[in-house]
Amino acid sequence: xxxxxxxxxxxxxxxxxxxxxxxxxxxxxxxxxxxxxxxxxxxxxxxxxxxxxxxxxxxxxxxxxxxxxxxxxxxxxxxxxxxxxxxxxxxxxxxxxxxxxxxxxxxxxxxxxxxxxxxxxxxxxxxxxxxxxxxxxxxxxxxxxxxxxxxxxxxxxxxxxxxxxxxxxxxxxxxxxxxxxxxxxxxx
Numbered sequence: 622x623x624x625x626x627x628x629x630x631x632x633x634x635x636x637x638x639x640x641x642x643x644x645x646x647x648x649x650x651x652x653x654x655x656x657x658x659x660x661x662x663x664x665x666x667x668x669x670x671x672x673x674x675x676x677x678x679x680x681x682x683x684x685x686x687x688x689x690x691x692x693x694x695x696x697x698x699x700x701x702x703x704x705x706x707x708x709x710x711x712x713x714x715x716x717x718x719x720x721x722x723x724x725x726x727x728x729x730x731x732x733x734x735x736x737x738x739x740x741x742x743x744x745x746x747x748x749x750x751x752x753x754x755x756x757x758x759x760x761x762x763x764x765x766x767x768x769x770x771x772x773x774x775x776x777x778x779x780x781x782x783x784x785x786x787x788x789x790x791x792x793x794x795x796x797x798x799x800x801x802x803x804x805x806x807x808x809x
Contacts, residue, residue, distance in 0.1 A: 628808060630748050631710075635661070637746045638683045638701045641806075645684075659685040664698075666736060680733040683744075698735045699742040700725050704805070706750020706758070714750075718758050721745065726771070729801055732794035739798065745805040752784040752805045773803050782806075 622628050622640055632640075638660065645658050662685035668674040684699035702721045705712045725743045728734045735741040747755060760772040773786045784805035792799045 623806075623808065630808060634701055634703045634746065635683075637703070638744075641701075641744075642684060655689050657685075657687050657689060659687075664734065664736070680728065682734050694737065696735075696738065697740065697742065698729075698738065699744050700728065700734060701744045701746060704745045704747050704750075704755050706747075706754050709749040712748070714758075718755070718762060721759055722762055722766075726788070726790070726801065729799055730771075730790045730792055732792055735799065736792075736794065740800050740802065742802040742804060745803065747784075747805050747807040747809060749809060752807055755805070756786060756803075779804075 622644055628637065628640060642658055642660050648654075649656055649658065661681055661683065663676065663679045663681050664685075665676065665679050666674075669676050669679055682698040683701040685696050686699070687696040702717065702725050703712065704717050704721060705714050707714050721743070729741045729743075745752075745755070756773050756775075763769070763772050771788055771790050773788045776785050776787045779785050782804055784807065786803040786805070788801045788803065790799050790801065791797070
C-alpha cells in the first residue's frame with residue numbers, strides 16, 4: 622500500500638482495512654496460500670447460534686483469517702485502529718489511544734474477540750507521529766490503569782515489519798492467557 626501510495630490519510634479505518642485485505646488476498650493468490658481472509662466478520666457465539674440472543678449483538682472483528690482445512694471456529698483475528706501521536710486534523714490522539722485500549726485490547730481481554738483463541742492481533746494504522754512514542758503513550762495509559770503486566774513490548778520484526786510488538790493478558794471470561802501481536806503500519 623505504501624509503496625504504491627494507494628491510500629489517503631483522510632480515509633476511515635474500514636477503508637484502510639479494505640485496501641489492506643485487497644493486498645493480503647493478492648499475496649495469498651500469488652503464493653498459493655490456502656487461507657480465507659474475511660472482512661468485518663461477525664463472531665457468532667453459542668447463544669446466538671441457538672437463537673437465544675440477537676445476532677445484531679455479535680461482535681464484529683475487522684479481519685478474520687482462517688485455513689480452509691480447519692474448523693470454522695479456529696481463526697486469527699485482527700482488529701484495526703487508526704492512531705496519531707498528537708491531535709492531527711480532525712483526529713484526537715487521546716481519543717484514538719484510549720479506543721485502541723478499550724475496543725482493541727479490551728475486546729480480546731473480555732472475550733468479545735477470539736473468545737477461545739490464545740492469540741490475536743491489533744493493527745495500528747499510524748497516520749501521524751512516531752510509532753515508539755504512540756506505544757509509550759498506550760503503555761502509560763495501561764500503567765495508569767494498574768495494568769503493568771499488560772504493557773506492549775517490542776519484539777523481533779516479522780516479515781520486515783519494523784514496528785512489531787507483543788503483549789500478554791489474562792482473558793476475563795475463562796482466565797486463560799491470550800497473547801496479542803501489535804503490528805503498527807506507518808503511513809507517515
